[in-house]
Amino acid sequence: EVQLVQSGAEVREPGESLKISCKGSGFTFSIYWIAWVRQKPGKGLEWMGIIYPGASDTTTYSPSFQGQVTISADKSISTAYLQWNSLKASDTAMYFCVRHHGGGHFDSWGQGTLVTVSS
Amino acid sequence: QSMLTQPPSVSGAPGQRVTISCTGSSSNIGAGYDVHWYRQLPGTVPRLLIYANNNRPSWVPDRFSASKSGTSASLAITGLQAEDEADYYCQSSESSLRASVFGGGTKLTVL
Numbered sequence: 001e002v003q004l005v006q007s008g009a010e011v012r013e014p015g016e017s018l019k020i021s022c023k024g025s026g027f028t029f030s031i032y033w034i035a036w037v038r039q040k041p042g043k044g045l046e047w048m049g050i051i052y053p054g055a056s057d058t059t060t061y062s063p064s065f066q067g068q069v070t071i072s073a074d075k076s077i078s079t080a081y082l083q084w085n086s087l088k089a090s091d092t093a094m095y096f097c098v099r100h101h102g103g104g105h106f107d108s109w110g111q112g113t114l115v116t117v118s119s
Numbered sequence: 120q121s122m123l124t125q126p127p128s129v130s131g132a133p134g135q136r137v138t139i140s141c142t143g144s145s146s147n148i149g150a151g152y153d154v155h156w157y158r159q160l161p162g163t164v165p166r167l168l169i170y171a172n173n174n175r176p177s178w179v180p181d182r183f184s185a186s187k188s189g190t191s192a193s194l195a196i197t198g199l200q201a202e203d204e205a206d207y208y209c210q211s212s213e214s215s216l217r218a219s220v221f222g223g224g225t226k227l228t229v230l
Contacts, residue, residue: 105155
């Protein structure tokens, strides 16, 4: 069974750093693109960026998120990451990792990681 | 980054047919990229509903169908049921297959 299991909810203060994770199982992690999707409270889905774990320097970011976050991966442990160097209150959201099918759709979703940034 | 445009809300009575539109541009849907649809029930993770314009995963009943033409796409739900009440999102690729864009989402209310 294809699964993406994300790390647990996080609470941070503005200015702090954070790295959340997404571990894949049930498929060959290194040959699928893995993307991150943001959903702010009560709002819609936003595509943030994508990485190819088989070649971890192969990333593409949405212009809206370029420079704001870093996407990385470690194919040896089938895990993708989403990282912030300096969180803002506006980063408060649910973050989903998703498996990108070659046809362009997302055929498997992680359970989501709720990130709360508050002083 | 552009976003696909969906109506914020649609509604229908049980048994009726509703459609949800998704309008893009020449850099996404109009460029020939496929359109995909997701359903997000309240408080749950989004789930793939339609892929590659009009294909249903095995769990999706044939009450759900979709189409694409030009720079737009639409999702149709027939025989509306109370459990169809959810948020629906369209998604396509943007300028390249690895980059994506979502619609703003449509809240379906079953009256």
